[in-house]
Amino acid sequence: xxxxxxxxxxxxxxxxxxxxxxxxxxxxxxxxxxxxxxxxxxxxxxxxxxxxxxxxxxxxxxxxxxxxxxxxxxxxxxxxxxxxxxxxxxxxxxxxxxxxxxxxxxxxxxxxxxxxxxxxxxxxxxxxxxxxxxxxxxxxxxxxxxxxxxxxxxxxxxxxxxxxxxxxxxxxxxxxxxxxxxxxxxxxxx
Numbered sequence: 533x534x535x536x537x538x539x540x541x542x543x544x545x546x547x548x549x550x551x552x553x554x555x556x557x558x559x560x561x562x563x564x565x566x567x568x569x570x571x572x573x574x575x576x577x578x579x580x581x582x583x584x585x586x587x588x589x590x591x592x593x594x595x596x597x598x599x600x601x602x603x604x605x606x607x608x609x610x611x612x613x614x615x616x617x618x619x620x621x622x623x624x625x626x627x628x629x630x631x632x633x634x635x636x637x638x639x640x641x642x643x644x645x646x647x648x649x650x651x652x653x654x655x656x657x658x659x660x661x662x663x664x665x666x667x668x669x670x671x672x673x674x675x676x677x678x679x680x681x682x683x684x685x686x687x688x689x690x691x692x693x694x695x696x697x698x699x700x701x702x703x704x705x706x707x708x709x710x711x712x713x714x715x716x717x718x719x720x721x722x
Contacts, residue, residue, distance in 0.1 A: 543609070547626050547634035556597075561607035568650045577646045577675050578613040580716045585616055585642070588709040592618040592641065601643065602636035605665035609636055613675075614644035616707065617668075639668040642707055646675045660685070664693075673706060680717045 540562040541549075549564075550557060556567045570578075578597060586594040595615045602609045602624045615637055622639040625632060643663055645655040655674060663672055672685040672693075680700040685693045698704035698713050705711070 543607075544626055544628055544633055546609070548628070550634065556611050558611075559607075559609040567611065568648065570646075571648070571677075573677055574613075574646050574648060576719075577677060577716060578644070580718065581644050581646070581673070581675055582614045584711050584715050585614065585644075585706065588711055589616060589618065589707045592616050592707065593621060595637065600634065600636035601640055601666075602638050603662045603666055604638060606662045608662045610659070610662075612640070612643040613646045614642075614673075615640045616642035616644075618642075618707065638666075640666060641668055642671045642673060643669060644673040644675060646677060648677055671706060675716060680713050682711075682713055682716060 541559070541564050542562070543559060546557070546559040546564055555569075558565045558567055582594050582596055585592070593616070595617075597611045597613050599611070599615055600609055601612050601615055604624070617637060617639060618641040619639075621637065623635040624638050625635040627633060645651070645659070647655055660672060663669055670687050674683040674685075676682070682698050682704050684696045684704055684706055686696065687693055696704060700713060700717070702713050703710045704713060
């Protein structure tokens with residue numbers, strides 16, 4: 533069976549539509565994809581991770597999933613669950629007729645994705661391949677939903693990316709700071 537090719541959507545049109553949309557989308561070089569919906573657990577883990585990084589990384593800005601990230605090298609516009617910028621924030625701002633349609637971070641230092649059954653393969657594969665092309669990115673963090681497990685992929689000054697894994701009762705280094713895995717997986721009060 534032959535499927536029609538997806539129609540091209542300009543980045544400006546994507547951003548204008550995204551402002552009105554209740555669903556988040558990714559834009560990849562003219563093709564728009566709906567993102568998977570999150571769960572309460574996904575949201576809790578992303579929030580706890582953001583809070584832990586905000587507390588640990590003095591001088592860095594920590595953004596939740598409402599902040600768009602743009603990968604210039606591959607023309608991907610997406611939303612990480614948590615994005616961290618250590619240093620001056622650089623954005624790609626898009627305007628039309630003097631009105632800002634959207635802006636996206638272009639220099640994240642750390643990106644975090646909370647894994648789900650629906651997104652794990654993409655987050656570990658194709659999405660990571662896009663993120664690898666961001667020159668400022670130093671760490672890519674994957675937070676599991678099905679068990680207390682955090683993986684950090686770290687870009688060294690030379691050589692290949694290195695991977696660290698920590699589970700319940702352990703600590704893991706993110707942004708040069710030790711983070712307790714149990715802090716990320718704690719239940720919200722109340």
